[in-house]
Amino acid sequence: MKNVHRIEFHTGSKEELFPDFAPDFPYTASCSQLDKFMGRFVPWHWHKNVELFYMESGKMEYCTPKGRTIFPAGSGGMVNSNVLHMARPQAESEKNIQFLHIFDPSFIAGQHGSRIEQKYVTPITAAPQAEIIALYPEDPVQAKILNTIRESFHLSEHDFGYEIKLREALSDIWLQLFSISRPLLEEKGLSNKTNDKIKTMMVYVHEHYADKISIAEIAAAAYSSERECFRVFHDCLHMTPVEYIKTYRLQTACHMLANSREAITYISHACGLGSSSYFWKVFREYAGCTPLEYRRKWQKNDI
Structure with a gap:
């Protein structure tokens, strides 16, 4: 095993x-x-x-x-x-x-x-x-x-x-x-159509997270309206599309911090999170520590 x-x-x-x-x-x-x-x-x-x-x-x-x-x-x-x-x-x-x-x-x-x-x-x-x-x-x-x-x-x-x-x-x-x-x-469940839509929308975010992403673009990827996009994210992931974009960018930043030596400024821009000051603020809210503290912790764990 x-x-x-x-x-x-x-x-x-x-x-x-x-x-x-x-x-x-x-x-x-x-x-x-x-x-x-x-x-x-x-x-x-x-x-x-x-x-x-x-x-x-x-x-x-x-x-x-x-x-x-x-x-x-x-x-x-x-x-x-x-x-x-x-x-x-x-x-x-x-x-x-x-x-x-x-x-x-x-x-x-x-x-x-x-x-x-x-x-x-x-x-x-x-x-x-x-x-x-x-x-x-x-x-x-x-x-x-x-x-x-x-x-x-x-x-x-x-x-x-x-x-x-x-x-x-x-x-x-x-x-x-x-x-x-x-x-x-025998119970009624969430339709496969909804399941396919959320996956398609998620994949769009995963492919474009480094760029500016609009709700209209995410919806269009699954041939849906913006209203439908909000509903699907709420029903499936229990969050808004904007919240998912931000969360995915921060998860990607965590991965880069733990697995690379790239500068913090580079990572913040590469993940679509903009300026270093904004990145430090939202990262601390998300991870409970600074980007540098996170990097030290997880690179040390890998060693």
């Missing part, structure tokens, strides 16, 4: 990149230590792959367009395919360890169009209301699934038959999740 302290994204997007995935084995297992992530959170992003996890320690908050869900130690769940989400620890000082199975739905569905895909996989992955399936140990049925998830991380890739045993374990977990999720699948 790979220890993870940061995630990678496809260029110009917030779709997570999984460099360990192989075409013949679209799966990876990781131990995510969120308290060691830069800024102690994972920003808004999405991925086609399913995220199945167990909280070993700490307490974590997941946010999706549908709302927020808290996962204390001993709980777990699944983030569905292509769901926008962000995550952050609930306590500043506590150790936060999360075990994750990340896999393409085809890993258990088999060939596209198969009976297994149609009957058991697509009904979940295509359900916009099933953003997150949360599991808590207080419920006996959910506790059983959690135990199966935790035990599945004990499988070793060095064991004979590992690949088959892993697919069997994940298929068993999936079937249990499918069984308890039937009432959820």
Whole structure:
């Protein structure tokens, strides 16, 4: 299992990149230590792959367009395919360890169009209301699934038959999740059309954050009106387009501060935040420290 302290994204997007995935084995297992992530959170992003996890320690908050869900130690769940989400620890000082199975739905569905895909996989992955399936140990049925998830991380890739045993374990977990999720699948969820619009608008911001961006330009990228743009950002990310632009610029600045030696003035302009004085002001409000203090902290952590 790979220890993870940061995630990678496809260029110009917030779709997570999984460099360990192989075409013949679209799966990876990781131990995510969120308290060691830069800024102690994972920003808004999405991925086609399913995220199945167990909280070993700490307490974590997941946010999706549908709302927020808290996962204390001993709980777990699944983030569905292509769901926008962000995550952050609930306590500043506590150790936060999360075990994750990340896999393409085809890993258990088999060939596209198969009976297994149609009957058991697509009904979940295509359900916009099933953003997150949360599991808590207080419920006996959910506790059983959690135990199966935790035990599945004990499988070793060095064991004979590992690949088959892993697919069997994940298929068993999936079937249990499918069984308890039937009432959820009957509910009405956020339309896929809205989901596609917000991603298109986000990608526009990610590609043009260094320039001046108008609401009209963001809306036009998704063939929407300005009013629709405001509604989609509010419904999906719970913030305005302007707030998202500012937040993304500051997140980019954090990344540059931690991973480069560029001057503060250069970074402020490169991120579309203008003058150094304005940058220092908004950065302190965002990160709780100055840009230089942030750079010293995270470059020291990398060392």
